[in-house]
Amino acid sequence: MSNTAISVTDLSKRYGEQVAVSHATFEVPLGTICGFVGPNGSGKTTTMRMLLGLISPTGGTGEILGESIKHPEKYLPRVGAMIEGPAFYPALSGKENLNVLATLGGFPLDRVQGLLEQVGLGDRGKSKFKTYSLGMKQRLGIAAALLPNPKLLMLDEPTNGLDPEGIQEVRALLRSLANDGTSVFVSSHLLSELELISDYLVMLRKGEVVFTGKMSDLMLSQQPVIIAKSINESDLVKLLAIAEQAGHAATIRDGAVHVQGPADWAQNFNRAAFDAGITLSQLTPQLPNLEETFFEMTGGK
Amino acid sequence: MWNVAFAELRKLRRPSLFFGTMGAVVFFSALFSALLFLLIDSPQGNSDRGRMVGRPILSLATGGVQGFSSVGGFLGIIALCVFAAQTAQEYTYGTLRNLLVRQPGRLRILLGKLIAMKIFALVMIVLSAVVSISTSVILAPGAKVPTDLWFNADGRHAIFTTFINVIISVIGFGIIGMVLGLLLRSPISAISLGVLWLLIVENLLIAVKSSLQSWLPGAQLSAIATGAESARNVAGVTYTHALVVGGIYVAIGAAVASFLFVRRDVAN
Numbered sequence: 001m002s003n004t005a006i007s008v009t010d011l012s013k014r015y016g017e018q019v020a021v022s023h024a025t026f027e028v029p030l031g032t033i034c035g036f037v038g039p040n041g042s043g044k045t046t047t048m049r050m051l052l053g054l055i056s057p058t059g060g061t062g063e064i065l066g067e068s069i070k071h072p073e074k075y076l077p078r079v080g081a082m083i084e085g086p087a088f089y090p091a092l093s094g095k096e097n098l099n100v101l102a103t104l105g106g107f108p109l110d111r112v113q114g115l116l117e118q119v120g121l122g123d124r125g126k127s128k129f130k131t132y133s134l135g136m137k138q139r140l141g142i143a144a145a146l147l148p149n150p151k152l153l154m155l156d157e158p159t160n161g162l163d164p165e166g167i168q169e170v171r172a173l174l175r176s177l178a179n180d181g182t183s184v185f186v187s188s189h190l191l192s193e194l195e196l197i198s199d200y201l202v203m204l205r206k207g208e209v210v211f212t213g214k215m216s217d218l219m220l221s222q223q224p225v226i227i228a229k230s231i232n233e234s235d236l237v238k239l240l241a242i243a244e245q246a247g248h249a250a251t252i253r254d255g256a257v258h259v260q261g262p263a264d265w266a267q268n269f270n271r272a273a274f275d276a277g278i279t280l281s282q283l284t285p286q287l288p289n290l291e292e293t294f295f296e297m298t299g300g301k
Numbered sequence: 302m303w304n305v306a307f308a309e310l311r312k313l314r315r316p317s318l319f320f321g322t323m324g325a326v327v328f329f330s331a332l333f334s335a336l337l338f339l340l341i342d343s344p345q346g347n348s349d350r351g352r353m354v355g356r357p358i359l360s361l362a363t364g365g366v367q368g369f370s371s372v373g374g375f376l377g378i379i380a381l382c383v384f385a386a387q388t389a390q391e392y393t394y395g396t397l398r399n400l401l402v403r404q405p406g407r408l409r410i411l412l413g414k415l416i417a418m419k420i421f422a423l424v425m426i427v428l429s430a431v432v433s434i435s436t437s438v439i440l441a442p443g444a445k446v447p448t449d450l451w452f453n454a455d456g457r458h459a460i461f462t463t464f465i466n467v468i469i470s471v472i473g474f475g476i477i478g479m480v481l482g483l484l485l486r487s488p489i490s491a492i493s494l495g496v497l498w499l500l501i502v503e504n505l506l507i508a509v510k511s512s513l514q515s516w517l518p519g520a521q522l523s524a525i526a527t528g529a530e531s532a533r534n535v536a537g538v539t540y541t542h543a544l545v546v547g548g549i550y551v552a553i554g555a556a557v558a559s560f561l562f563v564r565r566d567v568a569n
Binding site: 049052053054055056072073076079081083084085087088089090091092096099100101103104105106144147148 | 304305307308311312315317318390394395396398399400401402403404405406566567568
């Protein structure tokens with residue numbers, strides 16, 4: 001049996017001359033949470049749609065839970081998904097919407113109330129979907145994705161519209177599902193959230209995979225940044241010169257000098273600043289977070 | 302496929318849709334039948350397009366179902382709207398992707414939806430038959446129309462054949478609605494185009510060139526509902542002709558729409 005939840009090789013999708021996804025190759029191991037990130041229009045949703053059999057790839061191959069993506073009927077009964085936001089019938093209640101999907105998939109209807117409670121909609125299940133707030137709609141979408149008791153959960157921006165408490169609940173839910181052996185493939189623009197929960201990461205830019213692997217590997221591969229502040233802001237230019245003379249790239253940003261260099265160079269920097277008559281008010285070596293790494297790798301701001 | 306049908310029935314039974322549609326069916330079935338008897342002596346006619354259906358015709362074994370067969374075309378329009386809306390709304394709400402994730406067999410989705418909508422149409426037709434025939438029985442004495450033959454063996458046969466004809470016609474209209482829903486992917490566009498074509502464009506074309514009555518899709522399906530009685534009077538359309546030509550339209554439309562539905566990417 002395959003030990004990957006998702007495995008794609010050279011997966012591509014073109015619309016005429018426009019390339020939506022180009023030769024995407026990545027794997028998502030079973031039982032992990034994999035973050036799927038990329039700027040708007042980078043091909044995340046198109047990739048997810050191809051994996052769910054909603055659109056046909058123009059090239060490449062893929063497997064979900066060991067089955068070819070050419071035969072979605074073989075794996076979709078074990079997959080839960082919410083793509084491009086929650087979509088339901090506005091005139092039906094939340095519960096009836098889930099009943100429709102449960103009937104369609106042949107799942108027991110008595111799962112529905114439990115799922116509504118699991119996502120915090122236990123007391124609003126009888127309200128019509130059109131009366132739900134964005135956050136409630138999102139919760140219902142997650143409940144629908146959980147209907148088949150999935151081995152693989154694919155969620156596209158599941159925290160959209162949720163308040164901080166809701167985001168925390170979703171994070172805890174995904175972690176608990178992963179602990180129970182469910183593989184989670186989740187895209188989100190809240191990179192700080194993904195950084196907290198993801199074991200793996202797939203990063204797209206303009207339809208191409210620019211990183212795939214363990215989140216920890218990505219973060220460790222990044223050059224640390226030393227952030228230095230002086231009690232006199234006029235000293236920042238001198239600090240910049242010291243860093244550059246030592247062969248490190250540096251910039252002045254937000255009232256501080258950001259130096260790319262190994263963390264242990266910080267003591268040399270401190271000594272050099274002292275020798276130049278500069279008193280530092282802050283000297284912090286730190287690894288860039290996912291957001292900074294994302295911008296660097298995808299060419300963002 | 303049956304799971305799809307049961308899921309679709311859950312949507313079709315929602316009170317606003319179910320009772321709204323059935324209310325319209327009751328109202329128009331009663332109206333069409335009542336006008337036959339209340340306007341029986343009117344020089345402007347008492348049936349569709351100013352036709353006169355007099356006491357001699359209403360006294361026949363087929364008299365009890367005259368109102369029911371007249372309302373058949375209207376039931377077809379209702380079916381077209383319901384089928385079109387139920388199909389196209391999956392695109393506008395974005396719910397098609399949910400359906401396809403839970404049931405990737407696209408033809409099964411279509412067939413399941415069709416089965417559910419046929420059941421809905423059948424309920425509509427049974428209700429219409431009961432209301433039409435009851436209205437006719439209640440109003441016949443007042444219009445001095447004898448009902449002796451309505452429920453003898455010939456009368457029961459007439460009820461049965463009219464029922465079958467109306468079913469064929471209504472399902473045909475419904476499938477055209479479904480085809481429009483699949484092609485246009487918008488309930489408003491599908492219903493507007495369907496109703497505009499069937500109620501206005503076809504009538505205008507037939508008014509300009511009466512022989513078109515033998516070839517236009519809506520005219521064929523309406524002719525089937527009435528057993529091709531009224532159409533034959535105008536353009537010599539036989540029941541078999543209406544069945545064949547109407548069937549060809551429905552079959553071609555269904556084949557093209559199914560092909561597109563199966564092949565087309567679901568990108569919304």
